[in-house]
Amino acid sequence: MLRHIFLAMLGILALAGAARAAGDIDAMTHADMLAAARGTEVRWHMWGGSDQINAWVDGYVATEAEKRFGITLVRVPMDAAVFVNKLLTEKAAGKDTGTMDLLWINGENFRNARQAGLLYGPFLDRMPSFRAYYDPEQSRYDFGFPVDGFEAPYGRAQFVFEYDSARVPNPPRNYAELKAWILANPGRFTYPQPPDFTGSAFIRQVFYATTGGHGQYMQGLDTKLYAKNAPAAWTWLNEIKPALWREGRTYPRDAAALDTLFARGEVDMCMSYHPAHAQMKILEKTYPGTVRTFVMEEGTISNTHFTAVPFNAPNKAGAMVVADFLMSPDAQLSKYLPANWGDLPALDVARLPAEQAGAFAAVDLGAATLPAGVLAGAAVPEIPSGYLELLENDWEKHVLDQ
Amino acid sequence: MARPLLPLLLPFAGIFAAGLCLTLCQSLGLFLPLGSTGPTPEHYATVLGSAAMQRSFLFTLYVSLVSALGSVTLGTGLGYMVWKLPARLRQTAVVYKVGLILPHVAVAFLVLLYFGQTGLLASLLHRLGLAPTPQDFPQVLYAGDGLGMILAYMFKGTPFAMLMTLAVLFGFDTRLLQTAAMLGAGRFHAFRRVTLPRLLPAMHSAFIILFLYAFGAFDIPFLLGESRPGMLAMRVYDIYFRKDLTERPQAMAILALMFAFTALFTMLYNALARRVDDRGRKL
Numbered sequence: 001m002l003r004h005i006f007l008a009m010l011g012i013l014a015l016a017g018a019a020r021a022a023g024d025i026d027a028m029t030h031a032d033m034l035a036a037a038r039g040t041e042v043r044w045h046m047w048g049g050s051d052q053i054n055a056w057v058d059g060y061v062a063t064e065a066e067k068r069f070g071i072t073l074v075r076v077p078m079d080a081a082v083f084v085n086k087l088l089t090e091k092a093a094g095k096d097t098g099t100m101d102l103l104w105i106n107g108e109n110f111r112n113a114r115q116a117g118l119l120y121g122p123f124l125d126r127m128p129s130f131r132a133y134y135d136p137e138q139s140r141y142d143f144g145f146p147v148d149g150f151e152a153p154y155g156r157a158q159f160v161f162e163y164d165s166a167r168v169p170n171p172p173r174n175y176a177e178l179k180a181w182i183l184a185n186p187g188r189f190t191y192p193q194p195p196d197f198t199g200s201a202f203i204r205q206v207f208y209a210t211t212g213g214h215g216q217y218m219q220g221l222d223t224k225l226y227a228k229n230a231p232a233a234w235t236w237l238n239e240i241k242p243a244l245w246r247e248g249r250t251y252p253r254d255a256a257a258l259d260t261l262f263a264r265g266e267v268d269m270c271m272s273y274h275p276a277h278a279q280m281k282i283l284e285k286t287y288p289g290t291v292r293t294f295v296m297e298e299g300t301i302s303n304t305h306f307t308a309v310p311f312n313a314p315n316k317a318g319a320m321v322v323a324d325f326l327m328s329p330d331a332q333l334s335k336y337l338p339a340n341w342g343d344l345p346a347l348d349v350a351r352l353p354a355e356q357a358g359a360f361a362a363v364d365l366g367a368a369t370l371p372a373g374v375l376a377g378a379a380v381p382e383i384p385s386g387y388l389e390l391l392e393n394d395w396e397k398h399v400l401d402q
Numbered sequence: 403m404a405r406p407l408l409p410l411l412l413p414f415a416g417i418f419a420a421g422l423c424l425t426l427c428q429s430l431g432l433f434l435p436l437g438s439t440g441p442t443p444e445h446y447a448t449v450l451g452s453a454a455m456q457r458s459f460l461f462t463l464y465v466s467l468v469s470a471l472g473s474v475t476l477g478t479g480l481g482y483m484v485w486k487l488p489a490r491l492r493q494t495a496v497v498y499k500v501g502l503i504l505p506h507v508a509v510a511f512l513v514l515l516y517f518g519q520t521g522l523l524a525s526l527l528h529r530l531g532l533a534p535t536p537q538d539f540p541q542v543l544y545a546g547d548g549l550g551m552i553l554a555y556m557f558k559g560t561p562f563a564m565l566m567t568l569a570v571l572f573g574f575d576t577r578l579l580q581t582a583a584m585l586g587a588g589r590f591h592a593f594r595r596v597t598l599p600r601l602l603p604a605m606h607s608a609f610i611i612l613f614l615y616a617f618g619a620f621d622i623p624f625l626l627g628e629s630r631p632g633m634l635a636m637r638v639y640d641i642y643f644r645k646d647l648t649e650r651p652q653a654m655a656i657l658a659l660m661f662a663f664t665a666l667f668t669m670l671y672n673a674l675a676r677r678v679d680d681r682g683r684k685l
Contacts, residue, residue: 081643085642091435112646116435195644196644250544250545253627264518264520392645393645396454401453
């Protein structure tokens with residue numbers, strides 16, 4: 001009898017232990033995470049297409065992570081869609097301990113990852129930097145999909161057009177003028193082929209501009225509204241098509257291909273989802289020093305990009321420590337400096353102490369980058385992703401294949 | 403001979419067969435990352451019913467046929483010419499192997515560098531005053547006819563066809579040609595009746611390998627392909643990586659159809675080639 005009770009107690013203890021081990025990471029405070037993360041390695045999987053961003057991560061972020069938290073940061077270059085696919089495979093194969101700790105993610109990749117249960121969370125409310133300096137409203141949605149604390153905001157981007165002021169003295173101010181300019185200068189304009197990120201953003205803005213603004217679309221996908229409005233955007237895009245580069249028979253595959261055409265002078269206008277991109281290219285000597293950027297009167301799309309932790313991350317505590325550090329005023333300021341990256345801060349500058357807020361205001365973004373005030377004044381939100389996919393698919397049907 | 407190799411073959415066959423099975427399953431809507439609803443042919447119907455996809459198929463077929471045929475014709479011709487060279491000069495002809503060593507991506511970049519609207523050729527013509535602005539240079543790349551891709555594939559394929567034919571030619575008994583000459587055959591006649599029939603098997607293999615590669619490859623279309631009609635490999639890439647997860651079965655259906663087509667094509671081609679060769683030999 002005694003022995004039975006003893007065994008039963010052992011069993012209960014074992015169960016409790018297992019439950020605690022599983023619940024461990026969810027119960028950790030930030031201080032616990034700091035303690036657990038010291039001396040560990042964090043593998044950050046992120047898009048690796050920009051030398052400058054890579055240098056910032058390998059330099060500033062890695063050095064600070066080592067100095068402040070004793071974390072060795074390893075950057076693994078990989079496109080977001082590729083690591084989401086990798087995680088899907090790992091999930092299907094039942095691999096509970098993966099190889100990625102931190103992800104740089106947003107938009108449809110985040111939605112795909114969330115819907116397939118690939119992300120760990122929610123963890124955002126446990127991040128001290130988020131609680132202190134961030135406006136929760138600003139990052140409640142990612143392309144219209146609820147964030148729910150499963151990713152941590154870490155930067156903001158905004159769409160801008162680029163032109164060479166030596167070749168185009170008066171750039172268009174709105175979409176009507178843009179169309180007139182394109183028709184008057186055949187072969188000198190094009191956009192990356194959706195579903196490229198930048199090209200897709202361009203057609204979304206045409207959709208906003210030709211159908212009376214973004215406000216009506218913010219409540220999620222309304223197929224009736226879409227069916228009524230979309231033809232106006234296709235008409236606009238088809239009207240400019242014969243005057244595009246290669247008469248619109250073909251489009252640059254991605255934003256980098258358009259950059260090359262622009263740098264070589266094959267087209268006169270370019271576009272980027274990164275406001276300091278032109279300045280970066282000037283500093284890199286790829287673009288002439290006379291390149292400037294502009295936004296439209298109808299506004300340009302802006303979005304937030306995030307970091308997230310995979311469900312099977314081997315070092316979740318370390319990943320969250322790095323995610324919190326990336327949100328901190330120090331990292332946000334370093335990222336904002338054009339010589340480092342020039343990425344817009346995700347934090348709310350108004351919540352900072354006066355001295356730190358002053359440091360943000362004093363950042364010189366370079367002649368090619370629009371002042372933060374102009375950008376903020378023109379910013380319009382991203383469209384919910386249901387619309388995004390319809391637009392990308394229908395673009396093929398109604399514009400490319402016409 | 404085959405039996406000792408069997409264990410080595412197993413993992414390869416296993417991985418390949420497993421990949422193929424998963425592709426087939428997903429094309430039927432099974433084992434999907436977002437959950438599946440049971441087997442359905444609807445994705446095949448979507449893919450086969452799409453006019454854009456049919457255009458892509460015909461275009462891919464055209465690019466791969468033209469480039470494989472061009473490579474084999476040019477490669478055989480050049481190989482024959484190299485073989486006819488005096489032995490001393492033959493040594494220098496190894497430069498043709500450069501095209502074999504370069505990876506496809508590098509060749510695609512070379513084509514981009516030379517034939518782009520602001521490429522080296524355009525700059526040269528500009529210097530010579532033949533093309534005052536970049537727009538005056540003929541549109542070789544991205545003009546919608548796949549010429550850039552065909553150029554790149556031929557640059558890679560021609561040396562390969564040369565390699566294949568030269569291997570046969572170097573082992574070729576020249577006394578056969580002397581006999582033909584003694585029996586009164588002219589040079590052209592001797593080539594057509596004696597040399598060519600011996601080259602044909604190598605040419606057929608070269609053609610099939612080059613055609614299959616060009617039909618399914620991704621790297622050259624990625625750099626030199628046009629948006630419309632896109633190569634099938636690019637369609638698959640776009641659907642798989644850049645679109646919604648729910649569309650993934652379509653990518654898998656295209657892959658399965660491509661596989662079926664290439665298998666069928668190879669079978670028919672081999673049967674046809676055998677018939678033609680046999681008739682040639684009887685004559």
